[in-house]
Amino acid sequence: MSSPLETFAGLLDRSIREIATLATDARSFDATRIGRVADIWDNNTLHLVGAACAPWPLRSRRASTGLRWMADLGADRRRLMVDLDPSLDRMLPPAGRARSVHRDYRGRVSPGVFELTAEIIDVLAHDYDLVNGSVRSLTAQPSDEGLRVHLTLATPRLFTPSTGRVSGDGSTMPWPAAPLKFTFNGVTDLRFDAEDRIGMAISHTSAGSTVTIGRSGGLQATEASIWPYDPRWYESTAGQAADLTTPLTRPQRRKPVRTSTLTAPQSAAARALVMLMNHARLVHYYPNLAAGVPILDICRVAADAGSAILAAGARRGAERQTAFAELEQRWRRVPPTTPPEAARSGPVTLRHAWYDEPHHDHDDPHHGRAVLLAAVPGADPAAPWTLASEEITQPSRFRITSTAFDDGQHFHRDGTFLRIDDALVVR
Template identity: 80%
Template structure:
């Protein structure tokens, strides 16, 4: 393996290279993975520059501390780092056991994500009225683990919170339905119709977790988890049981890498790189803008950034400062987001579909919408496909099945209706 500092810088180069690979041809576009990779460098570009610019005896130690700090965010972050650079598996410590239940600053328990086991399903049914819940949102997209679906169910509680919610005007109001956020990976069957979104049942089958929605909706996956995003979960039966076993001591992260020795040009260059990566992760947080985010331009500007940091750090005195000034000038020009191209009639590969039901979220109204991302070919079949998108505000119809994500699909515009056969209907 190369030195730890070279591995640290190489991880940045690999991150940018993989983002570019996923964006070069929209048929392999993965907004979630792009967002996860770009997110690595939010808090880690500055530590990389600090390690590269440290005195020689300290570089390896600072690079090791930076990599460990990066991986300390959790098992998913460590897996992503090792996926980008398998040699890091021998360098990084094993991931700490992750708690499913934590405590807030007032000592109240609050839940994380629970693997959807038979016991967790029983606990959900005991505390929440799934049969009278309503689908608030559904997102489906291909990922490196197969088709992934995120499902949020607004569910009445079977328990009564001890105190009402204080609204924005200062009055006390009843708590709204609790959001239960399901994540299903390796989805082999998806059938959802927004007109039939009331009522849900969850079970375990030999093939994996299964979800029934309404009369005809169906989801079948190889694995699934649920996050009860309920601010009063601590008063549920499951929350009260967790309160008896959850430690009061809050787990502490490793101390961040010291970066006080950076000069102004070095810190400015690192911050410019952070802004580039933050712009790239917009495709994950704002899918309606994803087709207009210039990912390839961002990757072109940031290409070989890790190697450039190492090269600049080998300079001495004023030459080093000049090198980092030049890097900051190169990285500070973020390409603007442009209006995305609309999905047009013809062949497509669907990369993302989202439906949101109109709802109020703690006195803040949210409009209903549907968002689609699709790869479409150009006039030359040899040219990589490009990403297009369509956003429907207040959709009157949304129906989707897993076959909408198959290759070889054709999309049609019939008046105000967008359709992929019977696999996708949006109006």
């Protein structure tokens, strides 16, 4: 049976192998999962190094505390950790009940993510004009659970904010439409046309959610959630009701992990590895750059990092410092991001599609764009496929259906006109 420290280090090794597996062949590329796995190590690598370098009697306790701290971020984080290492299910405490509403630093109630139910839909329709809302952005990508769609609907409020928005020049302006951020999992029959993006209707049954967009668009999903990303939500009917039941105190996380004081080489090695993981998660936050991020090179540089930390921590004195200095030198060699390869006419497997409508909120103009990520074959048909991408600024046309993500599609390119039969049209 592995010790807590070995489990902690093994989780890092498994994370890097998982990222490599998702990137080895672009037909299985999952930008969201790569980002979630890499994100684990943003604020936990220092804890692992600290546990590995602690005095021997304290190592297991420090490692156990670090793993519990890591899982304390929420049920989704705990699920991801157990998915990477099932043995953690016995080691970690059950996930705490997540609050859908919390208070911000001013004491105002602020919404989190709500599971989409018939009741929540009724509440939304009472506070927001879904019928006159406009799809601001839509992202679709395959995952292990089926097609996943993120959709932001900019909706007029049916309640009146008590104050206007103060703009950058000090003047008072009306509040822009409220963004409602929907996530749909297990999506079937997606149909979206940017020319037909006004108006949304949602229904929910035990079988899932059905959405109508505009006159002829829509989707069906087995699971759905909603985040009302509205800074004035606390003034809505739902917000005022939540204010009566939400505790005045903000929920507290576990106490921060206590780590041993790291030496300069130990800290430098940990931060170099953090930078590698941050570089890997770019594919999630910046999909337009994903095809140029050298994920496999990053994974080769970071391979067996957890085991290497254990080995370096097991040394003593000057040998330990030298070992961590060598790790820092190895991990600081972040391969550069390169210009992404453009998709050519021919066979493709679409892995990501993103449409963003031009809008102007909070004094900042946002230019519309469309981003596509696709797996494409190389000269050797038996070799793994690679990732290619397209970014079109201010597209005049964007239409997509769920069949665009089917295997065996053919990509047509004619100048700035991109097409997968009738399943995807971008110009």
